[in-house]
Amino acid sequence: MGLKSKDLLTIEELTVEEISLVLDTADSMKEISTRDIKKVPTLRGKTVINLFYEPSTRTRTSFEIAGKRLSADVVNISTSTSSVVKGETLKDTGKNLQAMNPDLVVIRHPAPGAPKILADNLSSSIINAGDGAHEHPTQALLDIFTIRERKGHLDRLEVAIIGDIRHSRVARSNIYALSKTGAKVRVFGPHTMIPPFIERMGVTVCATLEEAIKDVDVIMMLRIQLERQGDFLFPTLREYSRFFGLDLEKLKMARPDVMIMHPGPINRGVELSPEIADSPYTLILDQVTNGVAVRMALLYLLIGK
């Protein structure tokens, strides 16, 4: 069994079986990164292009390392140095890349649906590495991989996602991924950051931080984008962190074995107090480690056969 589509654009369109397949494959990929010689020949002769229209350190590097550990040739294109600044459309850029016969293109783009434009126009595989506020499927897969690794399972787990749900592709992909695998999701944040009808996606909207984190197995904190202050979503960072951020004192309302996750990069002192960021509760660095394994698994599943 493999993945049904040539592309990975959303978690929404993945089946539970496909999600399990990715996680199981990532399990076996993870060991490669612990070897002395961290390279296998699986994707030798394959070309992977990272096409990033938004700044990214973690995700782009993670894909690059994942590709290189599988012996693929990885090419990075960032839009500040490409002909995008000369006004080329996404479709044209995609067709030009296709003309060089890559096997897979990883795209990050600020516009929701942009990866679909490439998927519809290119014969190579496309991985969505984040499209606006829509989805970030590889992040969700590495998140649930990390949870499953710790807890041994996903079904019946209680997960709280806290912060700017409205603008978060990480939240959307995780809501789909967690719901499909049997976990229950609650969301919390100021109402300015809760999008309309989010409950129809199968989540519970919490009224207080206490309600959100009481008895949960996992808390996912989202990054507050500092530039959002101009959008009237919250008055000051100070007030945000006081009412919606997490510190050790508030964490006492949660279970002692709660796990805290964050997609990064964190704003220390805003959504997470510095003490929490460095505490044993957090799995932030495990997430980063697992990100490489999950992306190796996806590259393998999409172009390895």
Added chain:
Amino acid sequence: MLIIENGRLIDPAQNLDGIFDISVDHGKIIQVKPRERDGAGKAAGRRNLSKDLTIFDASGMLVIPGLIDMHTHLRDPGHEYKETIKTGCQAAAAGGFTSIACMANTNPVNDNQSVTEYILRKARHEGCVNVFPVGAITRGLNGETLTEMGELKGAGVIAFSDDGKSVKNSELMRRAMEYAKSFNLPLIAHCEDPDLVNNGVMNEGYVSTCLGLKGIPHTAEEVMVARDVMLSELTGCPLHIAHVSTAGSVWTIRDAKSRGAKVTSETAPHYFTLTDELVRGFDTNAKVNPPLRTGEDVNAIKEGLKDGTIDMIATDHAPHSLLEKDVEFDYAAFGIVGLETAFPLSLMLYTEGILSLPQLIAKFTVNPARAFNLRKGSLQIGMDADITILDLEKTWTVDVSCFKSKGRNSPFHGWNMQGKVVATLVGGKMIL
């Protein structure tokens, strides 16, 4: 002379619905005569054609006053690669429209008499249907200074609108209504609070939440409808609300009409046939302003059409090229072409039992004619022979590559339609 014989004539302005023969001479309707039921032999006798007499056998067809569209974008001057007055008029004729009102958001904006004159001159030379220009309310659509409405009227505009955006300044909108009233012309309001729109690209709701696209709340339209209706009541200036898309707008307009406000309104076919679910898949042909709303809004629009709250169906024909549409959803232009699909789509209101045929036809003919004081929209003797002939039984499939319009941006491509325009006459001349 031309005789259109044996068709089913429906003319809501005269309350006519029956089998009639219509005679046309020198561009005018000269006779509308009921068909005698037992006159089969007589009809055959009349076929002795002289070279000055043409018979159009409309047996089994529907013969109605030429359709009027109060809301098109002809893109000319300035964006001729999207549409020209010539191609826009051809699209209108193909859709059964004989008169169209074109909005002022061209480049240059139709905010002075020379642009109005340009449009009318070009329409006379290249256009096959009647073109009624709408002048801008503010210079350059800048929302800051009034246009010279008196001169614009002199040049031929029939209403004023900054369509494409609202006049944000309420004081300016008030004065615009008062000033337009001095010249007996109505205002057409594009209702949308730009702050609430805040760069949104689709309806705000469950679908925008799923897709992560920035939403435009229905309230953005409704607060402006409420403001403009109240300003119309304050000033006494007739106001026409363009492209009504939400349930809340319907309620507000219904209330205003029950108070006797001089308010009329229109909606477009996509607001009673489509919902925001169509945006799933990121098809930019589903990107339009105001945005496609929800099923509840669609039902309210139909209810408003049924009870007369919504007086007219207009197209908001907004042609764009692939340059504007074959891009990311966020970056795509708003707009749907409508001239060649509007009437067949609206016939669904008849097949669904929401409107009778005369009620439906009134929304394309007598209602706009009365609201805008156009001597159009009826087949009374003496009127221009602007006539549309339809085959209600004919089924066809929408194919955007066959459009006369330069714009191919239609979400209805591939839809099966029932009811097709078979002939369009403007001033007695067969143009389709």
